[in-house]
Amino acid sequence: xxxxxxxxxxxxxxLSLTACDIEDFHGSARYSKDFxxxxxxxxxxxxxxxxxxxxxxxxxxxxxxxxxxxxKYARTQESADDIQVTADHTPTAVSIHASRPSIGRGxxxxxxxxxxxxxxxxxxxxxxxxxxxxxxxxGPARLKxxxxxxHVAALKGSLEANTSNGHIExxxxxxxxxxxxxxxxxxxxLRLPGKLDDDVRVHTSNGGITVRTAGDLNAxxxxxxxxxxxxxxxxxxxxxEVEKHRLEGTIGAGGPLLxxxxxxxxxxxxx
Numbered sequence: 493x494x495x496x497x498x499x500x501x502x503x504x505x506x507l508s509l510t511a512c513d514i515e516d517f518h519g520s521a522r523y524s525k526d527f528x529x530x531x532x533x534x535x536x537x538x539x540x541x542x543x544x545x546x547x548x549x550x551x552x553x554x555x556x557x558x559x560x561x562x563x564k565y566a567r568t569q570e571s572a573d574d575i576q577v578t579a580d581h582t583p584t585a586v587s588i589h590a591s592r593p594s595i596g597r598g599x600x601x602x603x604x605x606x607x608x609x610x611x612x613x614x615x616x617x618x619x620x621x622x623x624x625x626x627x628x629x630x631g632p633a634r635l636k637x638x639x640x641x642x643h644v645a646a647l648k649g650s651l652e653a654n655t656s657n658g659h660i661e662x663x664x665x666x667x668x669x670x671x672x673x674x675x676x677x678x679x680x681x682l683r684l685p686g687k688l689d690d691d692v693r694v695h696t697s698n699g700g701i702t703v704r705t706a707g708d709l710n711a712x713x714x715x716x717x718x719x720x721x722x723x724x725x726x727x728x729x730x731x732x733e734v735e736k737h738r739l740e741g742t743i744g745a746g747g748p749l750l751x752x753x754x755x756x757x758x759x760x761x762x763x
Contacts, residue, residue: 523569531581533558535609540587543619545601547640552610552628558586559607566593566600575600611648631669650690659699675699679757691749700757710744713761714751720758
């Protein structure tokens with residue numbers, strides 16, 4: 493079932509994104525139109541959101557409903573009105589899609605603020621020129637943006653996060669699946685549980701990498717940087733001579749691979 497979202501104005505307090513997110517893209521977008529939509533979704537249902545030129549914020553609540561609020565921006569009111577936000581929905585999956593206006597005049601975009609059942613599967617969350625923030629989601633989670641940061645908190649499951657020109661912060665309560673974090677210009681901060689079930693790969697070109705563990709970590713580590721230092725506060729049994737820009741070895745009893753790579757930045761593994 494597809495629903496067209498043309499709803500009444502929402503309360504300004506619901507739009508909790510930071511001023512810098514708005515100014516990054518919407519500084520010259522003088523006209524806007526708010527929308528609001530809700531639909532039942534099972535507690536373990538899937539959520540997909542596809543936006544453009546704007547941020548996406550997803551938080552949890554103890555209701556089996558996904559509540560979608562947001563704002564469309566453009567240089568003219570006609571263009572703002574012409575941006576279409578649609579929803580395909582079933583009891584177990586909700587997919588939200590924003591489409592550009594038929595005649596674009598530049599600087600159009602959509603910002604989303606979403607509440608979803610706690611533990612919702614973040615199936616595919618994508619945008620451009622905006623940040624993505626998600627709390628209390630579940631994997632397999634796929635998040636992608638360009639020119640924006642990614643913040644993930646209290647995630648359970650596997651995670652794939654990709655951005656350019658933005659930093660990544662991810663806090664995983666459970667890592668029962670692969671973790672892939674990739675950015676081209678930004679730092680990465682990752683907090684892992686003590687137990688890993690699959691490999692963890694973190695890559696950035698221009699930024700540091702910090703990995704924190706909540707318990708005793710068992711993993712194989714491969715860390716490399718071109719211009720920076722590598723430091724581990726956890727004991728690493730190295731297979732070869734320790735180098736300034738490279739670390740290969742085993743933490744604890746070994747296990748899945750912890751693969752950390754950056755070009756211009758330092759790497760730290762700590763508690």
